[in-house]
């Protein structure tokens with residue numbers, strides 16, 4: 269390639285560098301809850317392994333007991349529509365719908381596939397999407413790929429949402445409200461009950477809720493905020509990922525049967541990709557079968573979160589978090605990078621979150637707690653802030 273064809277890429281990288289927003293891929297080795305990087309070692313506060321299931325050796329050993337060279341299949345070798353629809357998919361989906369008490373469930377290759385696939389499949393030009401301003405990039409990409417018109421309501425501003433509904437709902441065949449249940453850049457929770465009541469005032473409004481950060485963690489049985497708030501039935505598209513607290517890989521939707529049947533016909537990110545490896549489905553099922561039994565971990569995570577939040581507030585930071593994800597708002601990107609480096613030097617592997625992930629001027633440090641973090645270490649972290 270001619271060198272001058274690269275110039276604009278290089279210029280853009282320089283620009284990002286100057287703003288403190290240039291990213292590189294860190295070289296990481298994990299050892300249990302510890303991260304090794306650049307010859308340093310830190311307690312991992314940046315993973316989504318909220319219940320410490322991914323690092324649990326006993327769990328892994330138990331799983332491996334059920335695996336042998338006959339059933340350990342590392343590739344599905346084709347899409348689900350062809351030969352990739354292993355019987356483990358049926359078991360996993362039946363398990364999901366039984367747990368959630370829904371008519372059906374559908375499993376996807378990842379949460380990213382899920383959100384970029386469902387929305388384009390279910391929306392036509394007479395659909396309106398009303399999405400929280402801060403929804404995850406995968407939801408934004410799903411909206412962009414869809415034929416729907418859309419508006420974003422100010423983050424968690426339900427009055428704004430109501431206003432948009434009142435103004436536009438009657439002009440569309442269908443309206444879909446899109447939100448997450450726990451927002452990972454702020455750690456706050458959505459009032460799902462409120463959205464359900466709001467939706468019920470209209471005959472053409474559906475609700476799409478992404479529980480990526482809540483599944484496993486919230487609710488008596490770990491089914492998420494919808495379980496906690498008693499409204500699983502009322503959510504038309506209740507989704508989550510296996511990639512975070514559930515320590516695996518994949519996305520899921522629990523829904524009415526016609527929606528599942530429709531997606532199997534229309535959803536491009538489900539149809540045109542190789543199915544998940546059976547070994548991965550087996551592990552996801554293994555975790556789901558035990559989800560109920562992890563309530564001790566859920567309680568411990570909740571305790572840890574309350575403890576650290578109290579300490580952060582006592583230090584004079586504002587902290588609007590209502591979950592296990594805690595944020596220190598710093599403001600400037602470079603300052604956030606420096607603060608993260610300082611905490612890393614003190615043995616805590618935290619990372620700065622910068623634009624475009626968060627709005628300009630609100631760079632922050634994200635502390636993502638896990639159930640197994642000892643209280644003594646939480647006190648030590650708080651003292652380091």
Ligand SMILES: *Cc1c(COP(=O)(O)O)cnc(C)c1O
Nearest residue numbers: 378379380404406478480509511
């Ligand atoms: C992480 C995340 C996803 C993506 O899920 P993956 O399984 O990692 O692809 C989707 N939605 C939200 C809200 C997320 O936080």
